[in-house]
Amino acid sequence: MRDKVLALTLAAALSPVAFAPATVARAAPPDDGRHLAITIYPSDLSLVEDRRMIDFPEGRATIGFPDVSAHIRPETASLSADGVETVEQNFDFDLLTPTKLMEKALGSTVRIVRTNPGTGATVEEPATVLSTQEGVVLRIGDHIEVLRDDGVPTRVIFDKVPENLRARPTLSILTRSTHGGVRPATLRYMTSGLSWSADYVASFDPATKTLSLQGWVTLTNNTQVAYAQARVKVAGGAVAGDSALGGMAPDGPPGGSRRTASDTQTSFELPERVDIADRQAKQIALLDVKGLPGERIYRSVWGVRGAPGIQSGTGQSAKADVIVRFRAQDASGHGWRLPHGTLRAFLQDSKGEAQFVGEARIGDIAPGGQVQVTLSRAFDIDVTPRLVSDETMGAAGARRTFEYKVANASDSDVEVEVQQGGLGPDVHVVDESITGVALDAYRRQWTVPVDAHGTTILTAVIEDKR
């Protein structure tokens, strides 16, 4: 068997030095044909594809990859090259620590250097390691002693680094090649530590009822390696969880056997190659659009999951939600696709200073799709519902009258959408002071006009036949 070990320095931008295994046979040629592609999925998972030229010898060779991401999932790694088969893949995580150095020296000879604390004179002598449990027991000449039992500072010098101990967990692949020579090879692996997010800045102009939208993609790298000139693809949607990631993913995007990447994910590629340094958050402009028509809505939601119901005891009130709605398209009908992310809204105050007025998450939006986000609650709009009467109808159930007091302390007239949930086949609105609309079988909505500094009371009678 003709085993050789090659050191391949991936992501050379990190450092020009490769702390290669001791038995390096040849170095990889210069970066001709280098191609780094990264797909960043949500849930802290990324696929790295690194194509480089490697000089494979004919027959078997062990290729070491000392510089892959520190958070690699070794079981997902795979190497492909023309005429090259993988015989075995190893991920060695026996780390080179002082304790391990001593343990591996058990039964063999080390040298100890003692310094006389009084005179400073040093004495070097060979010693055999007999035990490393708790204290280290050594045989020195014809007697046995515990290392540093006298408290004198003592250096221990080992002859060599034991095999298989390394400073970093290291991936190595034993390959078999049909022929020798330099050719492109691609290493693929999944790693955590890379993440992306889309961030939008929406600036509102209340005078024209339009907004401008800037989008950014933020890449964050905590993998302890740098990625130079990488083509980056970011994927939205969800991938299958950890349990689906068992086994190797030799070709194509991994994601487990239960789902394929394409039918659950939307992804897009950044327009240019990027350098991502270690411990860096990089922002790349995605879009910059002006003049999107938008509207503001006040809404108060009662009695559905996640929103307060009506309780007679306290007459709790709530500020109306401030919702902004717009389409991902400009006045001429041109649309933009918005990957899911965080939208932050800004508004100019009377002095022309842009102020932050709220933040919300948005899902993946198709070109021209509607974006609707709750940015804040209106300081000046209070909605107070109250149970006014509760009459029993005997076996026919109960008839309850609810009152929603909508108070508007602002200087402008407003319309507030009041929604009541918890309706259903046996729970109906039978009377109402403002004509409402059924949003679905369970929810009804009333649009309540309220004058500036005024109050409007909406009344609804609900029969519960359960």
Added chain:
Amino acid sequence: MTSPPVAAAQARVAATLSVLWGAGVLAAIIPPLGGALGAEVSSPAPAAMSATLYQSYRRAPDIALITESRPVELPAGESVIRFEGVAATLIPRSVQVSGLPAPVAEGDFDYDLFDAATILRKSLGRPAELILSPPRGREVRLTGTLISDQGLVALAHDHGVEALGCGGPPGRLLVGMPDGLRTRPSLSVRARVPRAGRYAVRLSYLAGGIRWGAAYVVRIAPDGRHLDLDGRIRIDNHTASAFAHVPARFVAGDVMRGSETVQPRQMVQAPVRDCWGLARTSDAVFDRREFGRRDKGGGNDAGPEVMRAMSVAMPAPAAMLPRAVEQENLADLKIYRLEEPIRILPMQQKLFTFLARPAVAATPVHLVRMTAMGAGADQPSRRAWIVRNDKASGLGLPLPHGDLTLYGADHGYVGDDPLKEDVALDGLFTLIGTDSRTITFDDRVLSRSGRGKGETAVHRLTLRNQGSGGEAASVRLPTDRHGALPPDVAPTPGRDAEWLVHLKPGETRTFTIVVTDTP
């Protein structure tokens, strides 16, 4: 907030790492950062800045909007502008840069910082020198290669392999300075301008760890029907950043923000020590578990108890001179503008008065709270004052939610009940004080029928005025129960589902109330 100027140093600078033997601690003494490349323009500090602070709602992360004016001289073409001295808690995802002819296409926030573990990690495989300095005798210098940073460091040198920090004499490790490390996180953007010149760049970003809150101090007047209201703005800066001479704005209103608006994790790894056993035959047997238990059960748990005990009977704080604060609307929010620039120091709480209203009219009431099982006999009521937020009462201005402490006419402490909601104009709010026996009550359940939802209970409520003047009781039915007092009793204004009962001196009134469990 300023960092040392960027040195365009491509040459390696030797850094000294002191290895403290035995303690296993690594300390680094580091010259200014290097590694800058290309047409880089440094903006050392903002020429002017302002800060907008937000209130805390539902434990949302604390944030502030920082806006900085950064005039920079740029060469024609592409350059990298490095913004020095930004707030330490800058949230990179929120950065906006304006004032350039073309939008910025790319920005970087680098947080690859100098720390001992990172320097060692980046020095792996590189030459290193070990200098051993025993207290007496000759200094020993060994040169070799750093082969491990796991559990302290291992060095391969001419004589063999040696682990540092495992019982040898004290010494120092010298390594080459790794490129690209920084003393503090750094923000830079790639900009392209058509011609060289001075550009008025504006940088804005959200920063974490700083917020404002309202804190009200209310003193009840001797007549019991008026109060003096002092509103204070409290700034809490939990960051290492100082904001000197900053015009500050304070936004009131529930501004949504998400948990993802935070800084990237800046994982500073402490070197982990993993030496071989250093136990000696003379060492006493030591049970660590026992030690841990004793340590845990010790004096630390007494902390909150002490705090609670101390929160009794504090004197009313002295009035503060109000600062000039302008208030205006910001769409559906309120914004307070403090024109006089302020200085916010790291880890500081700052307090100043933003509104002071004397002699605000208030309606004194005694709160009577019934419970589903009957509150019992001879229960005390609770003193409270209902205030309408309008001009007629002497108020009529937005009141952001916040802490509220109530003091009596004698400056004694009466109660501590926060203003939970923002109060808009014409809104009513209640200040709740201590228990009172001026009005006492009995609440008994006489009978009960039905089960679960729709369950009905008949309560007998007796109210007694034991005071020398006329008093009002505001009666609240049990929580989640529906019912009513007789039609001649009016609801309490500003207290939904409560009824206001007026009682003459010495008067006792009894009501029979049917309450049902509501859906």
